[in-house]
Amino acid sequence: MFPTTLLIILFCLNLFFCDIEAEEESFYSLLGVEQDADLLTIRKAFKSLALEKHPDKNPDDPNAHSIFVRINRAYEVLKDAELRRKYDQFGEKGLEDGGGGEQHYQSWQFYNDNFGIYDDDPEIITLGRGDFEEEVFQSGEIWFVNFYSAFCSHCHHLAPIWRELAKRVPEGVARIGAVNCAEDPGLCRSQNVMGYPSLIVYPQQEWFQGFF
Structure with a gap:
């Protein structure tokens, strides 16, 4: 009788600690953001982690690659409105039909110099698939x-x-936005963007392209 009771207790403890581990491993906790974080907050959190945890900066850590792959996966899911809804409802199991996520990533220099060019500009709104329509x-x-x-x-x-330009446009006249097509190619294709930079005025969809 005693061994059976002990096994039950050990089983329950195992479930308890697995639940804790799963909670610590959530995509939100990986990026250090709240569950209701907006896209810009998520992007900034990811960039900060990318610069800190990138394998290029941690060559002596044998786990650096796997850690960064998971951080990258968390960002890829949370930046996408549909994937984020699935994750919030069903966890990672709800994403299994979408594949295992990207196993490759850019160099540290890319995240330092090129990622989120306009993220730190308060006058410019960085847009993505998750919020462009709205x-x-x-x-x-x-x-x-x-x-x-x-x-x-x-x-x-x-x-x-x-x-x-963003600083000079009077408040209430127009909003100035930016979309990184290297990161969000689907959105750019949906807007028929074929070359860069492409500048479009909405809702008229008046184009200015490639003269810079």
Whole structure:
């Protein structure tokens, strides 16, 4: 009788600690954000972790690759509105039909120099699939959106001009946005963006392309 009772207790303890481990391993806790965090908060948290945990910066850590792959996976899920809804409802099991996530990633230098070019600019709204429809099409506001690629030299040359424009546009006249097509190619294809930088005024969808 005693061994059976002991086994039951050990089994319950194992479930308890597994639950704790699962909670600590959640995508939100991995990125250090709350469950209701917005896209910009998630992006900033990921960039900070990318610079700290990247294998390029931790060559002596044998677990650096696997840790960073999981951090990258967390970001890929939480930045996507549909994947995030599935994860919130069903956990990682709800994502199994979508594959195991990316096993490759960019260099540390990429995250330092190219990731989130406009994330620290309060006047420029970084847009993604998760909020583009609501912010741009449903808000009723005029938007001037810069579709760029982090790998495009012209896009980097445009960045200081775009920042200055955002500062000079009077509040209430138009909102200034940016979409990184290297990170969100599906959104850019849906807007028929084929070259960078592409500047589009919404809701008129008036184009200005490739003259910078």
